[in-house]
Amino acid sequence: MTETQPFKLLAIVAVDPAHRVRCQQPHCGHSVYARIHVVDEADQLIVLGSDCFAKRYGVTHTTDFHGHGSGGGRVLTEAEREMLINNTKALLAQFEAERQRELALAEEKHQRKLELAEVTRQKEHEIAEAKSNSLRQLFAARQARFDPSQIQSPSSQQQPLIEPEPPPMEVIPPPRWAGLKKPNSSFFAYGMGNSQYWVLMQSASHAGCFIAPAPTPFESWDEALPPSLGKVDADREVYVSDNNINVLVGWFASRCTNGSCIDSDAVAIQQFALALQKPNGT
Ligand SMILES: [Zn+2]
Numbered sequence: 197m198t199e200t201q202p203f204k205l206l207a208i209v210a211v212d213p214a215h216r217v218r219c220q221q222p223h224c225g226h227s228v229y230a231r232i233h234v235v236d237e238a239d240q241l242i243v244l245g246s247d248c249f250a251k252r253y254g255v256t257h258t259t260d261f262h263g264h265g266s267g268g269g270r271v272l273t274e275a276e277r278e279m280l281i282n283n284t285k286a287l288l289a290q291f292e293a294e295r296q297r298e299l300a301l302a303e304e305k306h307q308r309k310l311e312l313a314e315v316t317r318q319k320e321h322e323i324a325e326a327k328s329n330s331l332r333q334l335f336a337a338r339q340a341r342f343d344p345s346q347i348q349s350p351s352s353q354q355q356p357l358i359e360p361e362p363p364p365m366e367v368i369p370p371p372r373w374a375g376l377k378k379p380n381s382s383f384f385a386y387g388m389g390n391s392q393y394w395v396l397m398q399s400a401s402h403a404g405c406f407i408a409p410a411p412t413p414f415e416s417w418d419e420a421l422p423p424s425l426g427k428v429d430a431d432r433e434v435y436v437s438d439n440n441i442n443v444l445v446g447w448f449a450s451r452c453t454n455g456s457c458i459d460s461d462a463v464a465i466q467q468f469a470l471a472l473q474k475p476n477g478t
Contacts, residue, residue, distance in 0.1 A: 199431065203237040204238050205235055206295075208232065210229060210231065211229050211232065213229045215381075217243055218283075221248035226245055227280055228244075231246040232245070232287070234291050244346050260263070289442075289446060290384075290445075290456060351419075353445045370463055371395075371412075372432065372460070373395060376408075377398065380460075381397065382459060383460065383462060384444075384445055384457075384458055385465045386455075388451060391474065392417075394408070394410065396441065402436070404438040404440070405426075405440075407425060407434060408436065411470050413433045417433075425437055
């Protein structure tokens with residue numbers, strides 16, 4: 197039975213096999229890392245392998261890649277199962293955060309358009325006014341037998357556009373927290389406004405996570421987060437958290453207002469934080 201629900205394919209993404217996610221088609225349960233279809237179905241985000249995507253929506257586009265990664269035929273270990281669930285939640289949280297951000301941007305754009313239309317309307321009004329003024333002057337001048345050619349029409353001045361110079365290339369040193377991450381896991385970076393960026397990572401040394409201020413520890417970073425998230429480690433300049441990465445991703449993704457990023461490369465995460473921090477200046 198193939199009943200097609202209204203859906204929107206948001207993206208087809210690939211992650212490295214270490215970060216594979218679980219296909220959410222009922223009874224499938226395969227792990228997927230290539231051609232992950234992220235779908236918005238009735239405002240619910242789901243991830244599907246390409247085969248299950250075609251099955252679920254009756255889409256007959258055939259792909260040369262099967263889409264499902266390893267782990268299909270055998271029983272998953274408890275750790276593998278947990279990792280799949282974690283990765284799936286993290287990927288969906290990431291897309292949800294992106295979507296919220298896009299909605300906010302679209303709303304902002306719409307507002308700006310309205311403002312622009314208002315400005316244009318005023319300008320047109322002024323031009324029309326100026327035209328009728330100069331006509332009136334011309335008419336008055338004619339009547340006074342002045343030379344009409346002396347009357348000047350209002351000149352429009354054009355402001356030259358100035359292109360900002362590209363900033364010089366920067367060499368970004370790996371941050372202090374780069375070495376705290378568990379191997380084969382990702383950094384999750386979130387912008388929280390006030391130029392505050394936080395990087396979450398699963399810990400290489402304990403069962404929980406670390407939360408680091410980025411790109412560098414900002415003022416009062418050690419008082420910025422609630423104690424329930426973690427304890428301040430002033431030496432390493434991080435919060436040490438006993439929370440699961442999903443709990444932290446959920447907490448930050450729902451409060452993130454200034455962009456987010458997942459990457460296993462610490463320098464890429466730093467670049468993200470630096471790039472987003474710049475326009476506001478500090
Ligand atoms: Zn599937």
